[in-house]
Amino acid sequence: MPARPFWATDEGGHDQVGCVYTAQGMEYAYNVVIIGNDLVRRGDRWEARPDASEDSTLNSLSPERYLQYALNTYRVLATRGTRGTRFYSSDQATQEYLQELLPPHLP
DSSP states (O other): OOOGGGTTTSGGGTTOOOOHHHHTTOOEEEEEEEEOTTEEEETTEEEEOGGGOSOTTTTTSOHHHHHHHHHHHHHHHHTSEEEEEEEEESSHHHHHHHHHHSOOOOO
16 A cells, blocks of 8 residues: 555555545545444434544534534545545435435446
């Protein structure tokens, strides 16, 4: 695997997973965003669950404050793909919401 600054552009970095810190400022033809259990959809709103975050600098925030960071983080990740982005949520209810919201994959 290439060094951190090159993981997204070096061929050896293909099939690697990045995070918001390594994806900022980068653009890819195709992108996948995996929404973890730190951000779930319940009814007509997003809910933050900071205790489910893997980011130790943020997981002690209140849910209200964490929500701002989570939405911004996933927005940054969602806008990296110039030709297409796929979304997946590890939370079943959120995944169902995404499938209703987004058009089916086009060939």
